[in-house]
Amino acid sequence: MGFLDNIILGFQVCLSPTNFLFCLIGVTLGTLVGVLPGIGPMGCIAILFPATFKMEATTGIIMMAGIWYGAMYGGSTTSILVNIPGEAASVVTCLDGYQMARQGRAGPALGIAAMGSFIAGTLSVVGLMCVAQPLATLALRFGPPEYLAVMCAGVVIVTYLARGSTLKALMMAAVGIILANTGLDLITGLPRFTFGFEELTDGIKLASIVMGLFGISEVFINLETAFKTDIYKTKYSNLWPSLRDWADSIWAILRGTAIGFGLGSLPGVGPITSSFVSYAVEKKVSKHPERFGKGAIEGVAGPESANNAATGGNLISLIALGIPSNALLALLYSSLIVHGIQPSPLFIKGHPDIFWGLIASMYLGNVLLVVLNLPLIAIWVKVLKIPYHILFPLILLFCIIGVYSLDSSTFDLHIMLIFGVLGYLMRKFGYEAAPLVLTFVLTPQLEAHLRRSLTISDGSFAIFFTRPIAAGVLSFALFLLLSNFSPYLRKGRKKHQAFADEEDG
Amino acid sequence: MKHLDRISSLFWLFFSIYIFFESIHVGIGRLQKPQAGFIAFGGSILLGILSVVLFLQTFFRKEQADTSGFSIPLWGRVLVMLISLVVYVILFEKLGYLIDTFLLMIFLLSSLKEMRWGWILASSFLITFLSYYMFTKGLGCQFPYGLFGL
Numbered sequence: 001m002g003f004l005d006n007i008i009l010g011f012q013v014c015l016s017p018t019n020f021l022f023c024l025i026g027v028t029l030g031t032l033v034g035v036l037p038g039i040g041p042m043g044c045i046a047i048l049f050p051a052t053f054k055m056e057a058t059t060g061i062i063m064m065a066g067i068w069y070g071a072m073y074g075g076s077t078t079s080i081l082v083n084i085p086g087e088a089a090s091v092v093t094c095l096d097g098y099q100m101a102r103q104g105r106a107g108p109a110l111g112i113a114a115m116g117s118f119i120a121g122t123l124s125v126v127g128l129m130c131v132a133q134p135l136a137t138l139a140l141r142f143g144p145p146e147y148l149a150v151m152c153a154g155v156v157i158v159t160y161l162a163r164g165s166t167l168k169a170l171m172m173a174a175v176g177i178i179l180a181n182t183g184l185d186l187i188t189g190l191p192r193f194t195f196g197f198e199e200l201t202d203g204i205k206l207a208s209i210v211m212g213l214f215g216i217s218e219v220f221i222n223l224e225t226a227f228k229t230d231i232y233k234t235k236y237s238n239l240w241p242s243l244r245d246w247a248d249s250i251w252a253i254l255r256g257t258a259i260g261f262g263l264g265s266l267p268g269v270g271p272i273t274s275s276f277v278s279y280a281v282e283k284k285v286s287k288h289p290e291r292f293g294k295g296a297i298e299g300v301a302g303p304e305s306a307n308n309a310a311t312g313g314n315l316i317s318l319i320a321l322g323i324p325s326n327a328l329l330a331l332l333y334s335s336l337i338v339h340g341i342q343p344s345p346l347f348i349k350g351h352p353d354i355f356w357g358l359i360a361s362m363y364l365g366n367v368l369l370v371v372l373n374l375p376l377i378a379i380w381v382k383v384l385k386i387p388y389h390i391l392f393p394l395i396l397l398f399c400i401i402g403v404y405s406l407d408s409s410t411f412d413l414h415i416m417l418i419f420g421v422l423g424y425l426m427r428k429f430g431y432e433a434a435p436l437v438l439t440f441v442l443t444p445q446l447e448a449h450l451r452r453s454l455t456i457s458d459g460s461f462a463i464f465f466t467r468p469i470a471a472g473v474l475s476f477a478l479f480l481l482l483s484n485f486s487p488y489l490r491k492g493r494k495k496h497q498a499f500a501d502e503e504d505g
Numbered sequence: 506m507k508h509l510d511r512i513s514s515l516f517w518l519f520f521s522i523y524i525f526f527e528s529i530h531v532g533i534g535r536l537q538k539p540q541a542g543f544i545a546f547g548g549s550i551l552l553g554i555l556s557v558v559l560f561l562q563t564f565f566r567k568e569q570a571d572t573s574g575f576s577i578p579l580w581g582r583v584l585v586m587l588i589s590l591v592v593y594v595i596l597f598e599k600l601g602y603l604i605d606t607f608l609l610m611i612f613l614l615s616s617l618k619e620m621r622w623g624w625i626l627a628s629s630f631l632i633t634f635l636s637y638y639m640f641t642k643g644l645g646c647q648f649p650y651g652l653f654g655l
Contacts, residue, residue: 174551177545180544397610458537
């Protein structure tokens with residue numbers, strides 16, 4: 001099938017009434033959780049994750065992806081109007097977006113954020129389309145040691161870029177590995193680590209873990225803070241940026257797109273880092289860096305484009321290699337596994353309807369998002385006024401229903417509550433949940449590749465260091481790990497952490 | 506944070522020791538032929554070593570004033586919510602979805618802010634029935650009937 005045939009196939013899939021509807025639901029929910037502080041795309045996808053089991057695989061993945069990139073659009077609204085990022089990747093948009101709103105230029109700020117997101121989102125889908133297939137072909141040469149090496153590198157990068165301590169992130173990765181071993185052994189079929197509970201024979205369910213760690217614990221944390229949103233009273237009727245605004249922003253949008261897509265394609269680097277890097281680059285290349293922080297439109301256009309482009313870049317490793325590079329993609333990965341579809345280099349060839357359907361849905365979703373975000377901005381501003389004491393019972397209820405609906409088991413609900421408490425304590429004690437979820441999802445594959453590699457090499461670990469790709473990737477991962485002990489290299493990481501701290505603040 | 510790190514590192518250390526022995530009990534096999542407990546064994550060693558490093562770090566690390574921790578009144582609010590959820594889950598199959606969820610919603614909606622009872626009851630009723638209808642009819646979920654067959 002030619003390129004054009006594939007695109008036509010994609011649009012045929014995504015324009016079917018069901019897929020179109022769920023694409024619309026996904027981007028609308030994404031915008032909603034992007035706008036609402038206190039719940040992000042991860043929490044929303046976690047809540048809806050069990051619902052995807054009852055859908056077709058294509059429908060489920062179209063909706064989940066829609067939530068993800070939709071949240072990037074929605075996040076900018078609160079950053080600009082309220083100075084509260086609805087989504088972590090929009091933290092940096094507060095700096096200039098809110099200042100623009102204070103100067104009575106909320107309309108152009110919202111407009112350029114939406115248009116930049118649209119351009120970047122669309123270009124990143126083009127990039128994904130062009131890069132994923134050749135990379136998948138290359139990955140067909142990978143054997144078990146290479147896969148194991150890439151997975152290890154992904155986990156190391158996620159722990160390296162963790163907001164807090166790398167040590168604690170690595171500990172969480174180890175906990176994820178241990179938890180994933182609950183249930184029947186893949187090879188012998190014997191139960192392990194079930195602690196006498198028959199319900200654990202199937203293992204701990206991912207839905208219980210993610211809803212506990214991201215849904216319930218998020219509510220617990222938010223209960224400790226009083227949410228108060230003061231919307232800056234400003235006009236946002238004229239949303240279309242002027243020609244001058246376009247001239248100031250267009251290069252920032254294109255640079256943001258390149259940065260977001262490039263960084264996003266690296267395992268573990270997501271929209272948050274991309275938006276901060278884009279802001280730093282814009283400030284660096286600007287002839288008037290003193291304008292930044294005081295309402296420079298490039299400071300909105302660049303980061304908003306970067307965080308949207310990063311979502312397309314992030315999908316590369318999942319689609320081309322079958323390796324999720326962050327916790328959110330781990331859910332997309334698991335959703336496909338549940339439907340009996342193994343993401344791998346053969347995925348594009350074996351399931352062209354899903355791949356091209358997803359690509360086409362992202363084009364469509366980006367158009368829908370512009371329609372949702374610009375003319376309907378007044379509605380999203382009203383949504384911002386929903387008080388948290390009304391919102392949190394709904395979040396809790398959706399978590400409960402989501403987990404219970406999987407197996408009609410109250411045992412899963414207990415597990416969810418245990419992970420809710422664990423997630424709350426982890427946040428208090430400075431541990432991140434993302435490495436745990438990522439290794440929990442990757443461990444079955446990791447275990448299979450490790451066992452296969454050791455069987456091939458007759459028990460020798462040298463196999464990982466004598467094959468060039470595996471050796472190269474593992475050396476890179478090792479270098480990253482050791483760099484934590486080097487004061488010079490640690491400086492770069494501190495910079496990233498400073499960004500993240502700013503985001504928390 | 507040092508104090509919290511000491512507590513958490515000891516927790517993870519004991520957890521790793523437990524998993525270490527449990528994985529030996531399951532069987533770790535040989536490098537040529539790893540068995541069911543092999544990966545968990547490796548994971549427990551990794552976790553154990555990292556926990557010890559974190560524990561030792563707390564004695565050598567310089568730190569500014571501790572800004573983290575738990576505020577008792579707010580922590581209490583979380584505890585009350587948790588207890589309400591545990592009670593909800595325990596009663597879920599006994600009372601049935603409709604009654605149990607209706608009671609939970611009344612509790613949650615009235616817990617953070619004082620609101621009119623009429624509003625709370627009406628909202629709880631609406632949330633319970635809409636969610637029930639949406640998930641049973643729309644997504645084919647099955648909820649327990651429990652008391653009075655509701």
